Amino acid sequence: MVEKRHLKSARIVVKVGTSTLTHANGKLNLKAIDQLCYTLSGLVNEGKQVVLVSSGAIGVGLGLLGIDERPSSIPQQQAIAAVGQTQLMTVYQQRFAIYGQKIGQILLTHDVVDYPISHQNVLNTFENLLQLNVIPIVNENDTVAVDELDHHTKFGDNDQLSAIVATTIDADLLIMLSDIDGFFDKNPRKYADAVLLPRIGHIDEQTFEGAGGQGTKLGTGGMTTKLKAAQKMLNADKSMILANGENPSIIFKLLQGEPIGTLFQA
Ligand SMILES: Nc1ncnc2c1ncn2[C@@H]1O[C@H](COP(=O)(O)OP(=O)(O)O)[C@@H](O)[C@H]1O
Numbered sequence: 001m002v003e004k005r006h007l008k009s010a011r012i013v014v015k016v017g018t019s020t021l022t023h024a025n026g027k028l029n030l031k032a033i034d035q036l037c038y039t040l041s042g043l044v045n046e047g048k049q050v051v052l053v054s055s056g057a058i059g060v061g062l063g064l065l066g067i068d069e070r071p072s073s074i075p076q077q078q079a080i081a082a083v084g085q086t087q088l089m090t091v092y093q094q095r096f097a098i099y100g101q102k103i104g105q106i107l108l109t110h111d112v113v114d115y116p117i118s119h120q121n122v123l124n125t126f127e128n129l130l131q132l133n134v135i136p137i138v139n140e141n142d143t144v145a146v147d148e149l150d151h152h153t154k155f156g157d158n159d160q161l162s163a164i165v166a167t168t169i170d171a172d173l174l175i176m177l178s179d180i181d182g183f184f185d186k187n188p189r190k191y192a193d194a195v196l197l198p199r200i201g202h203i204d205e206q207t208f209e210g211a212g213g214q215g216t217k218l219g220t221g222g223m224t225t226k227l228k229a230a231q232k233m234l235n236a237d238k239s240m241i242l243a244n245g246e247n248p249s250i251i252f253k254l255l256q257g258e259p260i261g262t263l264f265q266a
Pocket residue numbers: 016017018019020177178179180182183184185186187188189210211212213214215216219220221222223
């Protein structure tokens with residue numbers, strides 16, 4: 001019998017990727033979204049403070065506009081994200097309202113890391129939302145977050161953004177939901193004999209060698225950015241769990257300490 005995990009979880013950040021929120025055909029994964037909203041609302045009712053970092057603006061925008069391939073041009077992606085983000089928040093608003101749960105949108109750029117005043121301002125917003133039992137829903141501000149020569153504003157992916165949010169607000173735990181059961185010793189989509197690693201206490205170059213680069217066609221991060229996020233959490237003496245988001249109510253089990261997915265904990 002595998003031992004239960006000991007986790008602090010008064011304040012948690014949950015990150016969901018595009019692959020969890022949308023089907024391969026670009027349509028919304030309503031089952032996953034409904035379950036996510038039900039679960040997070042349930043956690044707030046239990047007295048927990050919850051932040052959701054949600055990708056999906058570009059994926060949802062593509063589906064809504066009927067575009068099959070993610071364009072390579074940044075301005076086109078930004079336009080698609082503007083459409084998708086609105087739709088995503090509309091869906092969240094509707095679904096969370098079923099459970100009486102209020103939400104607030106926070107769109108971030110790298111300024112919150114680079115400039116202490118911006119950092120303090122965003123922290124104030126998070127604290128006040130959480131005091132009000134609101135679930136802040138965070139994404140990168142895709143319409144302004146582009147690489148410019150003199151002003152580096154882009155996080156690049158929501159995996160690292162979620163770790164930055166979690167450390168900024170001093171969350172106890174980051175739960176990252178993806179389309180895979182956890183971190184394997186090598187990419188399980190390429191290697192049938194890949195083995196799930198239930199616990200990682202330290203990340204080094206060898207760990208990164210197991211991450212097989214880019215993930216799905218709509219997501220941007222892949223496993224490398226998830227490891228970078230985990231590294232940020234470990235450096236801040238915090239924990240992260242990577243688990244499959246197919247059924248987001250899995251979060252209840254994770255918080256009960258069930259050994260599901262990969263726990264990154266020093
Ligand atoms: N060592 C590994 N363990 C698990 N998944 C891996 C690994 N290396 C690469 N991957 C890939 O990373 C993908 C998850 O990343 P991604 O598609 O960006 O998800 P998300 O949209 O949830 O951010 C998996 O589906 C898998 O193809």
